[in-house]
Amino acid sequence: MSVRSKLTLRGSRVDLGASEITTSLTAIFTRLGCASEPAHQVAEHLVDTSLCGMESHGVMRTLQYAEQFKTGYINPKAVPQVVTTERNTQEVDGGGGIGIPAMHVAYQHGMQIAQASGISALAIRNVGHTGRHGAFADIAAAKGFLTICVGGGNRKKWRQVAPYGGARGMLPTNPWCIGIPGGGRGPVILDFATSKIAGGWIYAAQSAGALLPEGCVIDAEGNPTRDPEDYFNGGAILPAGGHKGYALALVAELIGEAMLGPSTTEGNWLLITLDAHRMRESSALSQAAEEVLEELRCCPPAPGYESVEIPGEREREHREKSAGIVSIPKETWDQILNLHDSLNSSS
């Protein structure tokens, strides 16, 4: 699903209003069996993600989730719940559904606990795809919370990434997401895979007959390669930053599988939420952050770069420029409309 956003599309695109798409997607998810709140949350999340320019995690995921409902991989009727475990800790049970509503509940509940006691830790279990974590982190950080969200446990399903020094794909691309209150232009959001490139790039290069960037992928013998076919013939993606990305991926896998496991639908997540304003008063924090960030924005760019970016600002700027209009590949939108029509006619 994430291939198309990395390619120059051959077909045309259609421009649609965000609220129109949200209405259509909400109708689709409701017809597919979702309760009205989760249906709306997922639709809003996907549309907002497309508005932010992250097409691979946006509106096109509707088709993937519908397919996953059909095969029984995830459960459309799931409604996430905060539950208390046998070990007397609170956690979010996603009920085996799309992970986006569970993440909503987790960030909301995490903020409530942190507001009362300073910091909270919540496990999120029994979830499918959890969407764009940066979106949740951005909302929480704008309200004054530092969040760290990380998880794993899917290595048996997705052995895409080689450990540092290894010749085989052993780990998933286990992402990390951290949000922290920023200055005048909003929070700083770190939201990245621990691998050099996302798996989607490789499908994209294969489909386009293109070579991959240097130093990203190894073949089945562990030798560097740029040929996407080598990846599919037993190769692997390298970890970002060598042993550093590998260590981050491994910690994520241990959190998801060993500390919170065993993994179920798509692994387990840990969300840490800290009330930053317990540490420093809001306006002083914001002013000090702005000073750091403004220095970085003023850094002269290196050759080949236009400017130094602040992580999280690109997505917000894209959303603002979009002015409520999402540009969707026509083929994708046609498939979504077909899905919509088929669900209506079958009722």
Added chain:
Amino acid sequence: MSVRSKLTLRGSRVDLGASEITTSLTAIFTRLGCASEPAHQVAEHLVDTSLCGMESHGVMRTLQYAEQFKTGYINPKAVPQVVTTERNTQEVDGGGGIGIPAMHVAYQHGMQIAQASGISALAIRNVGHTGRHGAFADIAAAKGFLTICVGGGNRKKWRQVAPYGGARGMLPTNPWCIGIPGGGRGPVILDFATSKIAGGWIYAAQSAGALLPEGCVIDAEGNPTRDPEDYFNGGAILPAGGHKGYALALVAELIGEAMLGPSTTEGNWLLITLDAHRMRESSALSQAAEEVLEELRCCPPAPGYESVEIPGEREREHREKSAGIVSIPKETWDQILNLHDSLNSSS
């Protein structure tokens, strides 16, 4: 100070028993004005770090700390305290001394709170060099705690690292340290700088007349270079993993300076401590972790590598092989002995 460990030494080394060195260093720190507990903690930490093979953070730091006492940069008489702030949060005040005793107090206190309430967040302030964080994380993880320690706030002092896409050194090498309970061979410890290489490498290359590895440093115009002189003439180190290491360094700087700031001696640290056994029973956690780790140890190595390592194991194996003997460059040990003698004669 960190140069020598990266170079093949021209001079000879002396092999000394760890307890002998610890006694000497404790005597030195006591003579320099430290209270007996901090003096012993610092000595033990430095000797253990040398035993673990991390010479740049080991015994040789004695000379640096003594110099920093002399210039008034840090205060030998400091004794770290847990204090309650105006905002009614607990934190560790290092009193402007060496940061190692403050980190001891923070990890101990963090574990106490986490044991009682599941998770804790502590700021650590007014500290000089805080030593090898991996050592503290290893002890905590062996007791069943997940810890995350990160901080910053020193960019005005150490503008060594360029932001992603930037042509200037703007940020320090802001390290991250994470420890998590592991399997049969102990915890997994992530402890790394967010830059591609440590500053010490560049001094080492300069001193040896050697070129730097490719892709680590830029010159004053932001162009890639391997010449260490270019770094000293307005160049910068690149962030590890491109925009990913940059984002980690920036989050650390915002935590240290904006959320916990303003920075004092050497910036501020945030320590998050989570009781992992609240999430899962100890033996099940350990067994699941061992399964993940054993898979990775069995991964065939890539060409040029001997094996896939588990982060944290190298240091523990080095300590075990050392069998209580530290091999110190003779020149360093002579300087430490001279310091010891001068302190005794001046009394």
